[in-house]
Amino acid sequence: MSETRSRGAGIRSTAEDQRVRIVARAVDVFAVSGYKATPVAEVAAAAKVSPAYVFRLFEGKLGLFVAAVDDCYAQVAAALVAAGGEEGTPAARLELMTQAYIELIRDRSLIALQVHAQSACDVPEIQDAVRRGLATVVRAVAGASGAGDDSVQRFIAYGQLCHLVVQAGLAEVDTAWARVVDHGIRHD
Amino acid sequence: MSETRSRGAGIRSTAEDQRVRIVARAVDVFAVSGYKATPVAEVAAAAKVSPAYVFRLFEGKLGLFVAAVDDCYAQVAAALVAAGGEEGTPAARLELMTQAYIELIRDRSLIALQVHAQSACDVPEIQDAVRRGLATVVRAVAGASGAGDDSVQRFIAYGQLCHLVVQAGLAEVDTAWARVVDHGIRHD
DNA sequence: CGCAATTGTGACTGTCCAGTCACACACAAC
């Protein structure tokens, strides 16, 4: 199974494993305070690794963040496709995906990181990552549901509404206006 | 008109003027890179004032940012109410407001600052500001349009979609998926 | 005038943090 190639290209050691481990932690850690406000040292600590090592594995803090954002969108797209199921009308499949997205709120990280990425779009590399991620998600949803453009747009719009609900913590705000925004997105 | 109170409470000098001038600039400047990534010195420079003076007028950088966010939401609510007009069906008024919101994209600042505020909601004072602002907007829209809860929620959702379109710069992305997200929100 | 209050700033400090670099450890192959 584990090939120990005698010579040639990459050595397939634990380095690549570390990379994915660190990215996984980076998603969670960056999700709390975003790009600029999160020190690399915090990600390193969460991954039980020294900051210096993180800088060796990634091209600066920016490279790390972009990797985390890419991973985040990939996870979201995968979750949506999985939730869409194999059959049913486009509308029904979209509904399943919508429920799946609301389910994602429980984790918070995937939602929050998207918000922070969108906020940091003044950095060109991050804007590119957001565009890539968005393309992935839109194509995944459209393809896996078979729904029309308007329905897909609507899906994305309500996704964005979820972001707002999560960030503002509307679940803890018990007022009429909050319930208007919140409606149908209620979560524990 | 301009009362020069001989004694008593506040002295109503130019200090309050400076405050509002600085807040106005703060909205524009914070809109570019957000809370953490924007030095107070940049706001001060935009307002042609020393950083030290800004710290005298506001309770730290946080106080300045919160003031900017409050002002931002107030402007948005005012613009929407103004656009809603005096008569017409709730649906028609909501449509006018939607067009007005899309019109706001031209400025970018009011949109971008909302995104940054939502992103910085891990700071309690900022989350409070977002909740206040959101309450203002939701109540303004619901009150001035007379539309039902579902329609208002839909309005907010499409507002959030505008935020995404602006931050990701989708107007410059000429692909099928971008047009799906973008549709009806096209701007110069 | 002198006195007080208010606007406004230059210069400084302390802290935090991205990024680097020389070095240590493990484990091959020879």
Added chain:
DNA sequence: GTTGTGTGTGACTGGACAGTCACAATTGCG
């Protein structure tokens, strides 16, 4: 052994930036 290759870190540096403070400059008032 030693030589080489890859994993991993401690210790440091340089810069950026929030916040402070002592000190002007201006204005109003008795």
